[in-house]
Amino acid sequence: MxxxxxxxxxxxxxxxxxxxxxxxxxxxxxxxxxxxxxxxxxxxxxxxxxxxxxxxxxxxxxxxxxxxxxxxxxxxxxxxxxxxxxxxxxxxxxxxxxxxxxxxxxxxxxxxxxxxxxxxxxxxxxxxxxxxxxxxxxxxxxxxxxxxxxxxxxxxxxxxxxxxxxxxxxxxxxxxxxxxxxxxxxxxxxxxxxxxxxxxxxxxxxxxxxxxxxxxxxxxxxxxxxxxxxxxxxxxxxxxxxxxxxxxxxxxxxxxxxxxxxxxxxxxxxxxxxxxxxxxxxxxxxxxxxxxxxxxxxxxxxxxxxxxxxxxxxxxxHSFLRPPGEMENGERQFMRKCSICHALTPPPSRKAGPSLHGLFGRAAGTVPNYPYSPILANSDIVWNDQSIDALFDLGPDHYIPGSKMPMQRITGAQDREDLIAYLRRATR
CATH class of the missing domain: 2.130.10.10 (YVTN repeat-like/Quinoprotein amine dehydrogenase)
Structure with missing residues (x-):
């Protein structure tokens, strides 16, 4: 009392x-x-x-x-x-x-x-x-x-x-x-x-x-x-x-x-x-x-x-309510590398990058009303397992030189594979 x-x-x-x-x-x-x-x-x-x-x-x-x-x-x-x-x-x-x-x-x-x-x-x-x-x-x-x-x-x-x-x-x-x-x-x-x-x-x-x-x-x-x-x-x-x-x-x-x-x-x-x-x-x-x-x-x-x-x-x-140690590896990679800039929910999004909802099979630079850099908006990239793997293997500064994406890499092949598997489920 x-x-x-x-x-x-x-x-x-x-x-x-x-x-x-x-x-x-x-x-x-x-x-x-x-x-x-x-x-x-x-x-x-x-x-x-x-x-x-x-x-x-x-x-x-x-x-x-x-x-x-x-x-x-x-x-x-x-x-x-x-x-x-x-x-x-x-x-x-x-x-x-x-x-x-x-x-x-x-x-x-x-x-x-x-x-x-x-x-x-x-x-x-x-x-x-x-x-x-x-x-x-x-x-x-x-x-x-x-x-x-x-x-x-x-x-x-x-x-x-x-x-x-x-x-x-x-x-x-x-x-x-x-x-x-x-x-x-x-x-x-x-x-x-x-x-x-x-x-x-x-x-x-x-x-x-x-x-x-x-x-x-x-x-x-x-x-x-x-x-x-x-x-x-x-x-x-x-x-x-x-x-x-x-x-x-x-x-x-x-x-x-x-x-x-x-x-x-x-x-x-x-x-x-x-x-x-x-x-x-x-x-x-x-x-x-x-x-x-x-x-x-x-x-x-x-x-x-x-x-x-x-x-x-x-x-x-936080977008992720569980500690990183309790996440599967693909989700953990997304949290560390992608979550600050990208949402998984349908657009519009207030995050700095475009929403990843519906990512697979989508042409790069095509989310409506997002101000893409000219290099990405005019590219011929289609987002799939191979292009996402190359993006993080080489780093955005080498894979899409001149884009607004921050420079980062995921050097481990298994980490990239796990991230791609997670994105396939989470962006449907």
């Missing part, structure tokens, strides 16, 4: 709007990026190439990326910006749904950020550069200095500096308004850094790294302020809520750690995803809810005050 009373007391202490465990369903692939609009709407970027705007449980879709959408940020009252695996930054008009394509990167866009005056957009790219785009239009600039992919970028609140992180292990500061901006290394920690957050008033910078490090440093000197490094790795998501002073970090093992930045202490450490990593995080405007994205095709939201009381999410949202 006392346990029930305590639980009810905890619920009463949380604002009514935050008492609901939230799942936002609709994406057709893993959720890679999240952001929050001032009014409480969630923006999500997904492996299904789309951006969702959630002002309730029913999303509005923004379609324009030619590959996975992986980063998103609000710009001003009527616009937001996204970046993707198609190397592009898209500037979206919320009312019309129209997108302005900002081109110039030669690698995936891993992160986008907006200056405090909303006049500039910065993009971090795997081509090793930082893009600087005038929000009202105009020619971009590109900053180069990292020795590896740039993973994240953030403007200082004072507007004079830009911070960036990279797979080269450095956190750098840029006097970005100078014509020939040269970076200065604040931190060189050896392992790649994935995420950064610039604290209020530029008082601190937090970063998360491949080795599991979550550290806070002085933005002038790089001196360490706090270290919350755990055995889990890597840190893949980092978000700060200024009003409540909360800093949340999501990692590759599916955990979310919440830090009180006023006392620099860990307040919660929560297993958020049953399987897979936490790729994206966002706080609600009041800081009472924390939203997360990962391998499941949904956005989860939890009341922060009750985080430790919830079971891990994700199990019921």
């Amino acid at each position: 006392r346990g029930w009373i305590a639980a009810l007391w905890c619920l009463a202490a949380v604002p009514a709007a935050a008492q609901d465990f939230t799942t936002l369903k609709g994406h057709g692939g893993p959720v890679m990026g999240l952001a929050m609009l001032p009014g409480g709407a969630v923006i999500s970027a997904s492996f299904d190439n789309s951006v969702g705007l959630w002002q309730g449980r029913v999303p509005r879709w923004f379609e324009g990326h030619a590959a996975a959408a992986i980063a998103v940020a609000p710009l001003d009252e009527g616009r937001f910006v996204s970046g993707g695996d198609d190397f592009d930054v898209l500037l979206w008009d919320r009312e019309s749904g129209a997108a302005t394509r900002l081109e110039g990167h030669q690698g995936k866009v891993a992160s986008v950020a907006v200056s405090s005056d909303r006049a500039w957009i910065a993009s971090a790219s795997w081509d090793g550069s930082i893009g600087l785009w005038p929000a009202q239009g105009g020619a971009p600039r590109f900053l180069k200095g990292h020795d590896a992919p740039v993973t994240d970028v953030g403007f200082a609140r004072d507007g004079t500096r830009l911070f960036s992180t990279s797979a080269d292990g450095t956190l750098r500061v840029w006097p970005w308004q100078e014509d020939e901006a040269v970076s200065r290394v604040l931190v060189d920690q050896g392992f790649g850094i994935n995420e950064l957050v610039v604290g209020p008033g530029d008082a601190w910078i937090a970063f998360g790294a491949v080795d599991g490090a979550t550290r806070v440093v002085n933005p002038e000197t790089g001196a360490e302020i706090a270290d919350f490094t755990l055995d889990r790795r890597p840190v893949l998501a980092l978000v700060h809520h200024e009003g409540s002073g909360q800093l949340a970090a999501g990692d590759g093992h599916g955990y979310i750690m919440v830090i009180d930045t006023r006392a620099w202490t860990i307040t919660r450490d929560f297993k958020a995803m049953e399987r897979g990593p936490v790729w994206a995080l966002a706080f609600s405007p009041d800081g009472a809810m924390l939203y997360a994205g990962g391998l499941p095709e949904v956005v989860y939201g939890w009341p922060v005050a009750l985080l430790d009381g919830f079971d891990p999410a994700g199990e019921a949202e």
Whole structure:
């Protein structure tokens, strides 16, 4: 009885709007990026190439990326910006749904950020550069200095500096308004850094790294302020809520750690995803809810005050409800190699690739309303045992050069045979 009373007391202490465990369903692939609009709407970027705007449980879709959408940020009252695996930054008009394509990167866009005056957009790219785009239009600039992919970028609140992180292990500061901006290394920690957050008033910078490090440093000197490094790795998501002073970090093992930045202490450490990593995080405007994205095709939201009381999410949202060890080999191969991009159910599908329903005997590039690459749409391939075997034996990049299919192979002949047998049953 006392346990029930305590639980009810905890619920009463949380604002009514935050008492609901939230799942936002609709994406057709893993959720890679999240952001929050001032009014409480969630923006999500997904492996299904789309951006969702959630002002309730029913999303509005923004379609324009030619590959996975992986980063998103609000710009001003009527616009937001996204970046993707198609190397592009898209500037979206919320009312019309129209997108302005900002081109110039030669690698995936891993992160986008907006200056405090909303006049500039910065993009971090795997081509090793930082893009600087005038929000009202105009020619971009590109900053180069990292020795590896740039993973994240953030403007200082004072507007004079830009911070960036990279797979080269450095956190750098840029006097970005100078014509020939040269970076200065604040931190060189050896392992790649994935995420950064610039604290209020530029008082601190937090970063998360491949080795599991979550550290806070002085933005002038790089001196360490706090270290919350755990055995889990890597840190893949980092978000700060200024009003409540909360800093949340999501990692590759599916955990979310919440830090009180006023006392620099860990307040919660929560297993958020049953399987897979936490790729994206966002706080609600009041800081009472924390939203997360990962391998499941949904956005989860939890009341922060009750985080430790919830079971891990994700199990019921996976296409495969059994652990891989309980699957037959062909199903396991499909789960590992195909399931993120392809559905087995009849079209339409929100996944990044076309539905495989009715696959055998179908000419390649013929599922209605799917935007195939020209090379596949005009090919003479018919999907059967031999062509599917060759696809995974050689790899899509060799079997269909120029297609949008990601590069992967199944080298074992028996594994390919088992996959084909499974697909014959599952796609009827």
